[in-house]
Amino acid sequence: MDKLARKYLRARKIPSTACSGCGLGQCHKALVKALADLDYEVDDIIWGTSIGCSGRQTFATWNGDNFAGTHGRVYPIARGLRIAMPDDMKIILTVGDGDAFGIGFNHVLHSARTNTQMTVLVCDNLGYQSTGGQFGWTTPPGIVTDSSPYGMSEPNWVQPDMDVLKILKEAGATFLARHVSMDGAALVETLKKAVQNNGFSLVHTVFPCTTNFAKNALGSRNAVNIFNWIKDRAAPLGEETEDTIWRTGVYHDASNSRPEFSQALKKQVSDIQRRFQDEGSH
Numbered sequence: 001m002d003k004l005a006r007k008y009l010r011a012r013k014i015p016s017t018a019c020s021g022c023g024l025g026q027c028h029k030a031l032v033k034a035l036a037d038l039d040y041e042v043d044d045i046i047w048g049t050s051i052g053c054s055g056r057q058t059f060a061t062w063n064g065d066n067f068a069g070t071h072g073r074v075y076p077i078a079r080g081l082r083i084a085m086p087d088d089m090k091i092i093l094t095v096g097d098g099d100a101f102g103i104g105f106n107h108v109l110h111s112a113r114t115n116t117q118m119t120v121l122v123c124d125n126l127g128y129q130s131t132g133g134q135f136g137w138t139t140p141p142g143i144v145t146d147s148s149p150y151g152m153s154e155p156n157w158v159q160p161d162m163d164v165l166k167i168l169k170e171a172g173a174t175f176l177a178r179h180v181s182m183d184g185a186a187l188v189e190t191l192k193k194a195v196q197n198n199g200f201s202l203v204h205t206v207f208p209c210t211t212n213f214a215k216n217a218l219g220s221r222n223a224v225n226i227f228n229w230i231k232d233r234a235a236p237l238g239e240e241t242e243d244t245i246w247r248t249g250v251y252h253d254a255s256n257s258r259p260e261f262s263q264a265l266k267k268q269v270s271d272i273q274r275r276f277q278d279e280g281s282h
């Protein structure tokens with residue numbers, strides 16, 4: 001176990017129970033590296049997880065306080081905790097694409113609207129892989145999945161003209177980015193910015209699923225093939241080619257530009273209390 005894993009993660013959860021060759025660990029490693037670079041201690045963070053591969057593999061992995069929500073409901077739990085927690089502690093959520101952009105999307109929108117401090121790392125395996133590999137909200141068009149044997153026919157939310165990050169920007173999110181898990185240092189740098197935002201941050205990160213996505217889409221569970229397939233279809237913003245599906249980098253950075261939800265609420269409550277105290281003393 002490496003130094004960072006020893007410091008931040010529970011030994012009994014290492015190695016992860018993810019399938020052999022799964023790219024999920026790359027997402028978690030980048031996040032832990034970002035926290036280490038920022039000198040956060042375990043007690044500075046509360047880590048929340050949800051359902052599916054991304055939630056299931058991460059639950060109780062964090063060595064400090066953590067919680068699990070039901071599918072798509074981790075965000076309102078985080079909003080409640082945010083009010084109860086000291087302002088300088090951070091909330092980090094690792095969730096899947098179905099959780100964030102499907103069943104939980106309404107809650108994500110309202111977390112963005114209220115600019116609640118949380119860093120949402122969306123670990124995207126391009127569909128519902130923990131249930132056998134059905135298509136989801138980010139499955140690329142034409143891709144064969146368990147539920148689209150003739151190819152994914154629906155549009156998805158990563159297309160430039162209907163990108164989910166644009167919706168979240170309009171909803172009020174103050175930091176938005178997209179990466180693939182093999183982005184390494186670039187992903188770490190983005191996560192550092194996301195965590196430092198005193199508001200709502202979301203980093204969408206695509207990772208390779210060897211067991212279901214690769215088997216259905218590429219006809220093989222060969223990990224190298226699916227890693228290369230994703231890597232070849234990702235390019236930094238501004239360097240896209242016609243084969244690019246995932247444009248990577250920071251899409252929107254308005255960090256610390258709007259009041260944070262819980263701090264604004266606490267201020268309002270203390271203003272009201274002061275007003276009543278002043279009125280009572282007259």
Ligand code: SF4
Binds near residue numbers: 018021022208
């Ligand atoms: S099903 Fe896919 S995404 Fe889920 S743990 Fe296995 S390889 Fe990873």
